[in-house]
Amino acid sequence: MKPIVIIGTGMAGYTVAREFRRLNKDAPLVLVTADSGGSYSKPMLSNAFAQNKDAQQLVMQSAAQMSEQLNADIRTSTTVSAIDTAARTIDTSGGRIEYDKLVLAVGAQPIRLELKGDAAQHVLSVNNIDDYAAFRARIASSSNASPVRVAIIGAGLIGCEFADDLAGAGHAVTVIDPNHRPLAALAAPALSEGLQTALQARGVQFRFGTVAEAVHQAGPELQVQLADGSTVAADIVLSAVGLRPDLRLAHLAGLKTNRGIVVDNAGQTSAADVYALGDCAEYTFADGSGHTLPYIAPIMTAGRAIARTLNGERSEIDLKPSPVLIKTPSYPLALIAPLPHTVASGTWCVETADNRTVCRFYDADGVLTGFGTSPHDNAIRQTLLGELGKKAETA
Template sequence: MNPVIIIGAGLAGYTLAREFRKLDNVSPLTIITSDSGGFYSKPMLSNAYAQGKSASQLVSQTREQMATQLDATILAKTRVNAIDPARKCVNTDQGEMAYEQCVIAVGAQPIRLAIPGNAATGILAVNHIDDYAAFRLRCERDQSGKGIRIAILGAGLIGCEFADDLTGGGHRVTLIDPNTLPLAALASPALSRGLQSALENKGVKLMLGTTASSVDQADRAIRVSLANGSSIDVDLVLSAVGLRPDVALAAAAGLQVHRGIVVDSFGRTTAPAIYALGDCAEYTAGNMAMGQILPYIAPLMTAARAIARTLSGTPTVIDLKPSPVLVKTPSYPLALVAPAPQEVASGHWIETSGGVQTIARFYDRHGVMTGFGVAPQDAATRQQLMAALGTPATSSPGSN
């Protein structure tokens, strides 16, 4: 019997493998990965520096340990060159392998901005454990023992998490973003302002409403010139402007791709016996809006459990439901359920403050609550706000 092949050994691939093995401990399972195959949690990369965590410390299990735990063949340092849906096989640099069913879990790649300048090729992005290892090496303190100067491009979720973390680790951080507030695409204005104040109080410098126009070497520093005419000298530039689903393998195989690899409510692509999961997938399942990229842990776990059941013989719909994202900014702990992008223009936020806590509720054009944010966040408030999702303004608990 040919194996189930999972392409990718990140959080998505390994979560699926674990869920599959709970249901089927007989079918052969092969995991193919271009890296060393160790298990680590990718979300930890943006808040590990201040904790003093090295890359090796973030890897909780080796490839050998994962292979034993999953009773799987794990092919590390192996590149998948192509998938042949008609012949049900994958072509790798280790040879060709037939599959019974195949799951693409290759994640996403950092968006690379086309920034001019003779130092632009040195801009770093951290999207993988190897990226984090290289980044830590560059974050050595200067001769006086002070932290280095770091410019972060992008004040979205990852950029704000890195800014908080690196400042906590002793570095001097400047956060640059074209929006006038941090986390502008996800949070309400009041929560964005609260986050900005907290980051500034921690020592982060925010340069908002502008972008990097060039990155050049300037003596012993890197000069970041900005569209507003100003410039800053730093020791390192980190890009956190977002991720783009990795669809190259799927597109070459003739699968339907839009922003991500298009999957149906069972996680199936447009080719028989091929599924996609995680940051590379474009979900059209459950009650979520059509064509959503969901680069968060909760939908990944939900999809992995459903696909595992389908792979093991019980077709199961992926029931994606809203789940709060806990933003890893200790200086201003946030929980968010962001409204769908297509709802933002026609809906509105209602913001309330009581004591030190700010709560924002988002209502769509029909007056139904479809998103929220709270800071400082706590479990009880999150649960109350989750219960109010889908209710009109007049009946949402605690609204005023």
């Protein structure tokens, strides 16, 4: 009997495996991963410094423990070089594997900036547990500097989370971004300003309206050269400009791709019995538009639906709106961003009461299509979710 094969052992891959095993205890299951296969929460990578947690402390279960728990064959340190959807095989560094059904949970890769300078190769990014370990090692090796100066390129979600976390751990942080406020693509201006004020109170500095062009070695320190002619001195430079879905295997397999691997309502790709979810997948909405959803709630929802489909019960992925929780303890945020193309014609409405800021976004038709709040709790999140899709006068 051919196994179900899952490529990737991040949150997406392990979610499908767990959910499938709840439904089917015996069908052969193989997971293939290029890393060590440990189970950990990727969102924890950007808020572990202040807690002084090293990489091993973030790993909840080893590959061996996951193998026993899932009754699965987990092949670690194994890379995939080809997928043949007609023959239903994958070629790996450990040999060829036949599959009955295949799941791609290969995630996304950091966007690499084309930086100039003799130290551009020293710019780090953190996208997995090994990256985090390397980042901590670099911080430790710079501990003779007091505090360690970290330049973060990018004031989006990950950049702001790392800025808050590193500042909370006592490091000196400078954030560089071409926009004029943090979380510019996600949050209402009022919430961006609140976050900026909170981070600045922690000592975080911002360089807005410019970009990093080069990184040079200047003795023991790095000099980040900005487009406006200024420089930022740092011991470490961290790039947090975003992620791009990993499409390498999808291209090799001839799957339909756009920004991500295009999947239907059940998570199936353009090839029969090949599925994708998580950061690598592009979901099609009711209006026909495609979106990548690199967040926890869509991963869990897709994982449960795909598991049922793998077990013989085709199930559609019911993607309900779910707020993104920004892990910035100095100014915790929950938000659903409006679609970018609606921002120019819509309006943010701001309400401040009881030390809470609530921002509602109404599109050109007066319909609530986005919101954000800080601080937040389940009650306010549920209230705002209940208002989504309603006109202002009935909200």
